[in-house]
Amino acid sequence: MTTQRLVGDPVPLGDRRSGRVPVQPANAALDYRRQARARGLRKALLDAVSVLMVVVPVAIFLAQGNAALFTSLAGGLLGLGMLSGLVATALLCQMLLLAARIPFVDDTLGQDRALIRHRKLNTSMISLLIMHALLLLAGYAAQAGTNVVTEFLGLWPVRDFVLAVASMALFAVVGLSSAAAARARLSHEVWWMIHLVSYLAVLVSIPHQFSLGGMFAQGAARWYWAAMFLVAFFCLLCFRVFLPIFNSLDHxxxxxxxxxxxxxxxxxxxxxxxxxxxxxxxxxxxxxxxxxxxxxxxxxxxxxxxxxxxxxxxxxxxxxxxxxxxxxxxxxxxxxxxxxxxxGMFSDRARTREAVVLLGAGSGIGPIRALLESTGIVPGRAMVVLRAAHPGALYLYDEIRALCQARGVRLVTMVGHRARSRGAAAWTSADHAGTHLADLAPWVRDADVYVCGPDGFMDAVLVDARMAGVPGKQLHHERFSW
CATH class of the missing domain: 2.40.30.10 (Translation factors)
Structure with missing residues (x-):
């Protein structure tokens, strides 16, 4: 195994590109623990808000006397249909807020994790919407003594019902485009434009929520849902439209x-x-x-x-x-x-420990270099690993080597085709086959591990880090393949 430990006199980086060389504060360990604790509290708050966004409308629904619906078959179908619609709408509002790029959410989850949550909620939301439509049609048909098709045709002349059907169709388009197979065939621009349709689907769905059945138009429910939609669209306009425009004009x-x-x-x-x-x-x-x-x-x-x-x-x-x-x-x-x-959270604001391991491959070497320049370092408790298919892909190598020299960081480079382990590709190069993260940094369990690069590389590193006993809260990575 070829590793490279770089020592020697500090390089005068202030005279080159990298500006100041930060020094690890004496109380860094305490600061990192406080930072991690604060982030954990923010995440707990977000989780609590997510639960409340579902619980509150259900509680309002039951408090309005709708529990009586469950005393008959037709009423039970209607009650379940209404509840599935309420929960679906609550999940929809959460999805809008997760996609709004709210700074508090970004500081807590990071945008890629927020959008992963958004995508997972999408599946549940669409499933609940389908249940909502089928259960309500079945309930109305049971009340009238007809069948679902007759009930559907009877509601079709109602304008808000037509809008509800159109909204379901639009959500179906968005859901299909979000499927992994579909996203792999669509360009980012087309995928983004299709997802704009989701906002149209929300707007089209609103009239029937406040008219058919009048469920959202009763007292507290009316104000709750009006507030939810206003907050969601305000955040979308503020953080996705106006703030980027103002920042671009200002800077x-x-x-x-x-x-x-x-x-x-x-x-x-x-x-x-x-x-x-x-x-x-x-x-x-x-x-x-x-x-x-x-x-x-x-x-x-x-x-x-x-x-x-x-x-x-x-x-x-x-x-x-x-x-x-x-x-x-x-x-x-x-x-x-x-x-x-x-x-994103791929910065030193995600740090939890004094020790740190930075791993980069391909275009992921860029942010690794930025982190190396800026984050606190304890000499002997920091390592950088660069992975490349060929020497020409060791981007920014000279700068990273100089920074490692100046900051007392061990640098390991691995060049060549990826090794294979039991039929699966490993993250190391072929000439480092069998090498694990714990072999390079025996103290890795007590370190923050940052990894950036192609998805396969990151997946393999994360598996190796977990096998070495690194807790999930100390693993930091960011993906753009949402």
Missing amino acids: RLTVTTVEPAGRDAVSISLRGEHMGQLGLRAGQYFGFRFLAPGLWWHEHPFSTSSTVRDDGSFRITVQAAGAGTRALMRVRPGTPVLVEGPY
């Missing part, structure tokens, strides 16, 4: 330089005005929209590969992985850039 980001970072990658430096107010932490990501011909319509999520400098500049490192990213190789200095963000 006026432009491309300053485009430099090769490897055989198939470039580093794009950007500069903006009073960037300190943006709150960017090294390792976080933005959604970038480069205002150049052929690029303006395509938003790219890229993590930073440096901290923000005193002159308001920072950098992203882009690997050519498709037509869109290949076009960015030719972006010109002076190009204006619109941004959404910064987002």
Whole structure:
């Protein structure tokens, strides 16, 4: 096994790109524990709010005397149909809030975890909506002594019922597009546009909720649901529309330089005005929209590969992985850039321990370099592992090596095809086959482990880290393949 421990005199990084070299505070361990505890409390609060958003409407429904519905078959079907609709609507409001990129949610879960929750709720929500429609039709048919088809045709002339059916159809389109197989065949832009349909589906569904049956129009229920929808759409407009526009106009980001970072990658430096107010932490990501011909319509999520400098500049490192990213190789200095963000928990605000292990592969090396530059380090209790298929994919290697020298960090590089372990691809290279994370860092169980790169690489590292006994709260990764 070939490992590389870099020692020697500190490199004068302040004279180069990386700016200041941070020093680990004396009370860092206590600060990290407090930070982790605060994040745990925020997560518990979010979980409690999620439960209350379901419990409160059900409680209001029962408090309004609707428990009496369950004394007959027809009433029971209607009651279950109404309850499934209430829970589905509560889950829908949660989905809207999770997709709104609310800073409190991002600081607690990270955007990728929030959207994973969003996608999981989508399956339950659509299932409950189908139950809602079928149970209500069955209940009304039982009351009238007819069948479901006759009841459906009888309701069809009612405008709000037609809107409800249209809303169900729109949600079905969104649900199908969210399926993993469908997402693999759709471009990000098409997938994003289809999901805009979900907002239309919500708006189309609202009239029937307040008219048919009048369930939402009664007292406390009326005010509760009006407040829920207003809050959800306010957050969407505020954090998904207005805030990105204001930030882009306020900070006026432009491309300053485009430099090769490897055989198939470039580093794009950007500069903006009073960037300190943006709150960017090294390792976080933005959604970038480069205002150049052929690029303006395509938003790219890229993590930073440096901290923000005193002159308001920072950098992203882009690997050519498709037509869109290949076009960015030719972006010109002076190009204006619109941004959404910064987002994500892949920064030192996720730290829980003094020891740290940073692993990067491919374009994931960029945020690893940014973290290495910015986060607190205890010499001898920090390690960086870079993984690449070929030497040209060791992006930013010279800078990372210099930072490791300056900060007393062990650097391990693994180049070549991935090793295989019992038929499955491992995260190490073939010449390191059989090597585990615990072999490289015996103290890894008491360390924060940050991993960034292709999904297969991250999955293999996370499995290895869990086998080494690293608790889940100390594993940090972020995915853009939502």
